[in-house]
Amino acid sequence: MTKIPVWLDCDPGVDDAMALALLLKCPEYQLMGVSAVAGNVEEEKTFSNARNLMHFFGGTAPVYPGAKKPLFREPRTAYFVHGENGLGNVTLPESPQKVQTLPAPDAIYEAAKAADGELVLIAIGPLTNVALALMKHGSLGKLIKQIVLMGGSASYGNATPAAEANIFCDPEAASLVFQSGIPIVMCGLDMTLKAIMSPRELDAMAALNPTARFLRDAAQHGLAYSKAHGFDGMALHDPTAVLYPLYPQLFSGEEAGVAVETKGSVTYGKTVTDLYSDKQFPFKNALVMLDVNREGLIAVVMDILNRY
């Protein structure tokens, strides 16, 4: 079986942790590397979290440091969901693996060259690293087969009423990526807020093994916040982006033009998605996910985590 060469750019992050845990137990994937970016918490923390998660999950792929701040804006964190340490304030042992120093944009480029045009880039944090890589390495766009990203929304936002958190964090980077010409799958809130794992399902997951129990425990911190916003459980935002390439039948979406607003005073960070208008955008640059078979998704998550 030819494995799919894949890169994970992330900002762990509670749901990033689950995304990585799942990815490492999908034998269809060959994980070329992981890069950390400032997002849910500061980059120092996302980098060490990514390293420690890799070790904790038994993975061996190299983890690279990335952007410490968005391209033009100040960093903005989400402690209220992810806890001060980014992992729901659950601590992990320090990874003994070698500390990589190659910056994420270069590491991604090297991996893309090695994968010879087949690299699938899964980006589940702000798109700063991806944008930096694309602007530094002009040929990278043609080397990446597909970007599957968690971010954006065709309708409502969660960071602001208009904008989803990852895109809101670095709208200019997102704009660059959406204009890159690389095929994009957008796992946005329209779909991910339907991918809710209930507290009961989280408990059932925790019973599987220590890895799954860690993922449940890390998620506890964010559950109250979710509940206050009308969602009883954990939205599997980032895991959907990892699972989409292997389980596309669980998801449904539409090809659409997506442009990122970077200037509006109350709308910056909005992924303006042309699904419904009188077709104003002369392009279609993303497959926008709109729905998910929730029960099917939970079953897949349980099945994969059971491999630990």
Next chain:
Amino acid sequence: MMKPIPIILDGDPGHDDAIAWVLAKSSPLLDIRAVTSVCGNQTIEKTTYNALRICTLIGCRAPLGVGRPRPLVAQPIIAPTVHGKSGLDGPVLPEPAFEPCGLDAPALMEKVIEESDEPVTLVPTGPLTNVAALLLNRPDLKPRIARISLMGGGIAYGNWTPAAEFNILVDPEAAKVVFESGIPLTMAGLDVTEKALVFPEDFERVRAVGNRVAQVVADWLEFFYGFHRSLGYPGAPVHDAVAVAALIRPEILTTKDLYVAIETEGDYCKGTTVGDMYGVTGKAPNATCILDIDRKAFVDLLVEAVKQYD
């Protein structure tokens, strides 16, 4: 019998404005105190002429005030592709049997509100230029306005651009004034109005009522249906009529109170009604947003409405 609600119809007719006005005039629950024209679907000359012809057709002789020829700040946009060159293409209408009253739209609104014993409800179904002009001139009259039941915006998406609905896009600054006014707002946006669809069997029901108004309304719906089918819509969305339905048949609607901000800038989002669907701002709702409608009951309402005419 309940005392009818005093209202002012403010629109840019427009097929769906016209049908909204037919609905309003037919209802014993509403008392039309004035009609005002605004530029939007067509130029102010054309929307005013259309407003006079509609009022003549439906027997509405409330004073009619003419709006300004352009939005407050933004450049004018018109929609001849949607409503035709006249702004109300389709059936032949009677020529106006009366003239505008001589007061401009905001001045007429002001007079009606001041003279009314009870607070007046505004029903804007075009850009919000006139309403904003009124509120900016006479903020002291806000308590005398019971509610603004408007057609405009879309919490989830736009129509004229991917992010913005036509009425709000045409005059975003005016919309901002209205949404920040503190006056109770009912927003019939695209979220509901694109579900307020009429199909051929529906407009044939209207036509079968048989009177003059029924014939004209059926022809308007047929024209509107044809245009929207060409865009890929399943039926004709009778947008503006939902703003009137909200006053006379609220039980057929599903609503959610939301904080709604108006974007007046941006590369892609000018004119967007940004609704805080997930409650992330902590700001109190300023609009009752209509999100769904019992379509069958809505069509029944239109059929009942045209039966009220001779």
